[in-house]
Amino acid sequence: MDLNRGGRQCPLCHGHFVADYHIDQNRSYLHCSTCSLVFVPSDQQLDPADEKAVYDLHQNAADDSCYRKFLSRLTAPMGERVKPRSHGLDFGCGPGPTLSVMMEQQGHQMALYDIYYADYPDVLEQPYDFITSTEVVEHLANPREELDGLWALIRPGGYLGLMTKLVVDQHSFASWHYKNDPTHISFFSVATFNYLAELWEANIEFIGADVIILRK
Numbered sequence: 001m002d003l004n005r006g007g008r009q010c011p012l013c014h015g016h017f018v019a020d021y022h023i024d025q026n027r028s029y030l031h032c033s034t035c036s037l038v039f040v041p042s043d044q045q046l047d048p049a050d051e052k053a054v055y056d057l058h059q060n061a062a063d064d065s066c067y068r069k070f071l072s073r074l075t076a077p078m079g080e081r082v083k084p085r086s087h088g089l090d091f092g093c094g095p096g097p098t099l100s101v102m103m104e105q106q107g108h109q110m111a112l113y114d115i116y117y118a119d120y121p122d123v124l125e126q127p128y129d130f131i132t133s134t135e136v137v138e139h140l141a142n143p144r145e146e147l148d149g150l151w152a153l154i155r156p157g158g159y160l161g162l163m164t165k166l167v168v169d170q171h172s173f174a175s176w177h178y179k180n181d182p183t184h185i186s187f188f189s190v191a192t193f194n195y196l197a198e199l200w201e202a203n204i205e206f207i208g209a210d211v212i213i214l215r216k
């Protein structure tokens with residue numbers, strides 16, 4: 001029997017206690033009762049070429065002051081936590097790396113990785129004092145595999161800083177603009193990140209509406 005028929009197995013906890021959560025004109029969304037992840041079943045996700053075509057429309061530049069202000073919601077609290085001259089990785093940096101520039105301006109050394117724009121697998125085989133990943137986890141088809149992989153690269157005492165919009169409840173999800181981006185397929189909530197923190201035995205902090213910092 002195919003336990004993942006129609007892509008209904010949870011891609012974070014791999015559980016099968018999954019129920020219909022929402023349906024709109026484009027896709028359906030499922031909710032995992034074990035880890036609370038809301039996700040689009042794999043058979044309704046974009047293929048990589050179509051996904052990249054959507055990403056190419058996002059043009060963020062390092063000198064865009066609005067974008068820098070947006071990213072400072074993560075770079076400011078990370079800067080308060082990591083030691084001076086730390087070594088970090090920005091995972092999913094996109095076509096116009098900006099967060100890395102901001103952390104370098106704080107005196108840290110940064111590596112970059114992006115599956116479409118900076119596909120240098122060697123950087124995923126080195127240890128880091130911290131890893132940042134902004135507006136990335138909502139795009140992951142296999143969030144468990146990807147996040148476990150990042151967590152393994154972080155040195156003891158180091159940090160994983162994430163930025164993603166959080167699911168509040170089923171009612172507000174129905175009118176949530178965030179779900180309408182066709183590249184958004186994994187939607188986390190406070191409960192989902194608490195699940196991960198427990199799994200990893202990590203300390204977790206929620207900062208503002210959409211910043212999550214886990215300490216190893």
Ligand SMILES: [Zn+2]
Pocket residue numbers: 010011012013014015032033034035036037
């Ligand atoms: Zn789950």
